[in-house]
Amino acid sequence: MRTEELTLNVGPQHPSTHGVLRLVVKLDGERITHVEPVIGYLHRGTEKLAEGLNFTQIIPYTDRMDYLAAMLNNYCLVHAVETLMGLEIPERAEYLRVIVMELNRVASHLVWFGTYLLDIGALSPFLFAFNERETILNLFNELCGARLTYNYMRVGGVKWDAPEGWLEKVDEFVKRMMQKVDEFHTLVTGNEIFLNRMRGVGKYDAGTALAFGLSGVNLRCTGVDYDIRKFKPYSIYDRFEFDVPLSQEGDCYARYLLRLEEIRQSLRIVEQAVAQIPDGPVMAKVPKMLRPPKGEVYTSIEGARGELGCHIVSDGKDKPYRIKWRRPSFVNLQILPKLAVGLNMSDLVAVLGAIDIVLGEVDG
Amino acid sequence: MFNWLHGPMTVGTLLTISVLAVVLLLIVLAFVTYAIYFERKVIGWIQLRHGPTEHGPLGLLQTPADVLKLLIKEDIIPKLADKPLFILAPVLAFVPSFTVVAVIPFTDAIGFTDTNVGLLIYVALSGITILGTLLGGWASNNKYSLLGGMRSAAQMISYEIPLILSAMGVIVMAGTMNLREIVEFQGQMGVWFVVPQIVGFLVFLIAANAEMNRSPFDLPEAESELVAGYHTEYSGFRFAIFMLTEYVYMFAMSSLIVVLFLGGWLPPLQWIPGLGFLKAVPGIVWFALKFVVVVFYWIWLRGTMPRFRTETLMNFAWKVLLPVSLLNLVATAVIKALV
Amino acid sequence: MSAIPGFMKGLGYTFKQMFAEKSTYDYPNEPLKMPERFRGIQYLDVDKCIVCLQCQRICPTQCIDIKGKPNPEGKGKVLESFDINFEICILCDLCTEVCPTEAILMTNNYELATYSRDELFKDMKWLNENDENIRRGDA
Numbered sequence: 001m002r003t004e005e006l007t008l009n010v011g012p013q014h015p016s017t018h019g020v021l022r023l024v025v026k027l028d029g030e031r032i033t034h035v036e037p038v039i040g041y042l043h044r045g046t047e048k049l050a051e052g053l054n055f056t057q058i059i060p061y062t063d064r065m066d067y068l069a070a071m072l073n074n075y076c077l078v079h080a081v082e083t084l085m086g087l088e089i090p091e092r093a094e095y096l097r098v099i100v101m102e103l104n105r106v107a108s109h110l111v112w113f114g115t116y117l118l119d120i121g122a123l124s125p126f127l128f129a130f131n132e133r134e135t136i137l138n139l140f141n142e143l144c145g146a147r148l149t150y151n152y153m154r155v156g157g158v159k160w161d162a163p164e165g166w167l168e169k170v171d172e173f174v175k176r177m178m179q180k181v182d183e184f185h186t187l188v189t190g191n192e193i194f195l196n197r198m199r200g201v202g203k204y205d206a207g208t209a210l211a212f213g214l215s216g217v218n219l220r221c222t223g224v225d226y227d228i229r230k231f232k233p234y235s236i237y238d239r240f241e242f243d244v245p246l247s248q249e250g251d252c253y254a255r256y257l258l259r260l261e262e263i264r265q266s267l268r269i270v271e272q273a274v275a276q277i278p279d280g281p282v283m284a285k286v287p288k289m290l291r292p293p294k295g296e297v298y299t300s301i302e303g304a305r306g307e308l309g310c311h312i313v314s315d316g317k318d319k320p321y322r323i324k325w326r327r328p329s330f331v332n333l334q335i336l337p338k339l340a341v342g343l344n345m346s347d348l349v350a351v352l353g354a355i356d357i358v359l360g361e362v363d364g
Numbered sequence: 365m366f367n368w369l370h371g372p373m374t375v376g377t378l379l380t381i382s383v384l385a386v387v388l389l390l391i392v393l394a395f396v397t398y399a400i401y402f403e404r405k406v407i408g409w410i411q412l413r414h415g416p417t418e419h420g421p422l423g424l425l426q427t428p429a430d431v432l433k434l435l436i437k438e439d440i441i442p443k444l445a446d447k448p449l450f451i452l453a454p455v456l457a458f459v460p461s462f463t464v465v466a467v468i469p470f471t472d473a474i475g476f477t478d479t480n481v482g483l484l485i486y487v488a489l490s491g492i493t494i495l496g497t498l499l500g501g502w503a504s505n506n507k508y509s510l511l512g513g514m515r516s517a518a519q520m521i522s523y524e525i526p527l528i529l530s531a532m533g534v535i536v537m538a539g540t541m542n543l544r545e546i547v548e549f550q551g552q553m554g555v556w557f558v559v560p561q562i563v564g565f566l567v568f569l570i571a572a573n574a575e576m577n578r579s580p581f582d583l584p585e586a587e588s589e590l591v592a593g594y595h596t597e598y599s600g601f602r603f604a605i606f607m608l609t610e611y612v613y614m615f616a617m618s619s620l621i622v623v624l625f626l627g628g629w630l631p632p633l634q635w636i637p638g639l640g641f642l643k644a645v646p647g648i649v650w651f652a653l654k655f656v657v658v659v660f661y662w663i664w665l666r667g668t669m670p671r672f673r674t675e676t677l678m679n680f681a682w683k684v685l686l687p688v689s690l691l692n693l694v695a696t697a698v699i700k701a702l703v
Numbered sequence: 704m705s706a707i708p709g710f711m712k713g714l715g716y717t718f719k720q721m722f723a724e725k726s727t728y729d730y731p732n733e734p735l736k737m738p739e740r741f742r743g744i745q746y747l748d749v750d751k752c753i754v755c756l757q758c759q760r761i762c763p764t765q766c767i768d769i770k771g772k773p774n775p776e777g778k779g780k781v782l783e784s785f786d787i788n789f790e791i792c793i794l795c796d797l798c799t800e801v802c803p804t805e806a807i808l809m810t811n812n813y814e815l816a817t818y819s820r821d822e823l824f825k826d827m828k829w830l831n832e833n834d835e836n837i838r839r840g841d842a
Contacts, residue, residue, distance in 0.1 A: 192710055
């Protein structure tokens, strides 16, 4: 009997490709033989635009790269500039930065949780996760005036100090969220259907992960203990006690468990930071026109999706000569063609969701 | 009504039965309208939100508004679609769903047929729907629809077998396929079939869920993978027909479960003496209550469960449900022979 | 507890959630109030502006257009026209940060939807009249 290979276009608009991503899939019945991701539908030329803007003006643009974890993007840029200029940041600013960064990591993982389970077919956990995320976004709204694109950090500190009563609200939220993570586990983790969808699917080992340059949860699920917050601590992360979740399995279920565990660890950090935060100024004395000295710097931080790096080449002027961001989703997406061979359509969606990409970051 | 069926057919009887049939159709349509509303409300409450509230008081006019929108939309048929089959598919899917409602006895006085092969008619007619969905998937000239249609055909055929086998346990115990006599047998037994046939009940519940293409078995219309499966290309009125099919099947399947396993129109706990006052409540009220419980269960399950993978679905039907229902049938037959 | 199959625990959880408090807002029937620091549409105080052009220079998307003329009474400059193109303004708040006289401030209004793109080009008169819910400078 003659059979033909079916070419299916999981097109740019699709309910489960987390943004505008196109996958050209060749199917043999229900088995996939070849997948090719086509990206670039969301490319806005941030790196080129940045060559005509001074550093403070680039900060709103970084918000829009990985729009689910904008504080982390802000921090990546200002950290690189501060390293180049050798600035000293006030204590209170550092603590506020850590609090907002970890809260933003929690928010990003909540979005991942909701949308991943929606892809797998469960309708309800999406809304439970977004309900909690609403609280975080309202906290950020009170702090810096926006819910998604914060424009909060500046070179030398942060823009606003926390308003009255904000830190108490953060503390309350942390306690509630710790309980909610347990409730999420009750709803999802024991369910046999979920386990069947996620266990053993999309498995890879540490060697493959390192060869493809994966980072973040995608690397730690294979057993490689690499978290930049512990390996090369930046900001004041060396003052907090937290664990880095690790797993040996390397499949979608391991990544799911690790991300939920990371939410708990981030909440631990926020709790300690709120307890330890000192008083003081929130902005260092920086000149109005920021002129970093001539030179290059590359710094990286542990973003929500992996290693987020920023490489600045400066020639002494107030505008950078060249900026390049190492965006983790762009690198992590490269493993999809290798993992997808031999799966069926449902598993493809599960694997793509577990890599956790954001198209704003993939395209830049 | 059953007396009319057994007596000679006069013009008066024929007219009355026709009018009552139309009344039944209207009741089923009303059920569909408010089942959709009920589903959206319940899933909304599970998800910490209100569900429809805008149209009409408490949002009760939401479904009529949706149906009106579907009916006044432009009828789009893709250029390269197979036109006759494209138009035939929803009809083939939908007609059997209404016809099978005819075999269900609602109370000991209300029922439209009284044949000795009621269950067989039900299962046979509901198989024609599979043709409709497969044709819909093929005629759309769309790869997503084709995948959806294939999956749907495979799933529905595989799950029909455990469905029938688990119902056979009831038939062996009751000794008849006549649905009205099955309910009367439960009255005589004192307990509903859900108690001695608990295994059959669970298998039937799962297989019925798969037959209705509802979550967690909704692979054919998996929204996040296949956009909308076999009804991707259908819009407007034809899509309304597919949706109607699904909900009328919910009506028919839930009624069948109530009749086979939950005692039809009989009041509960009849084996406790002293509760005879429950007989004062008319049978149709008991039927409706049990029916609502079963429908709520389908909706509750949809709001909680993710969907299966294709292979797991097939494995589950053939390697788990089929042996279990076979064992159930054999055990029932053996016990009935011995006792 | 581990004897109960996992999916039944899930069913129990969703059943309990049915009776929990709903968490949706009834917008647009009830207006949604934003906190004090919310970055909404700008408000312009024409008398305070000294046409230093700092806001035009700092804007990351170049959406502000200013024309000044010499002050007829006294020294300095006054505004002749001040346009903000809301098709590209990203409400990032950098213009209010650099203004030395607090002539341009953010309000808490966020209802910017219009039926035609021409109306998104706001001029000096409109920005001056947008004076409700102005954000306090010390928030």
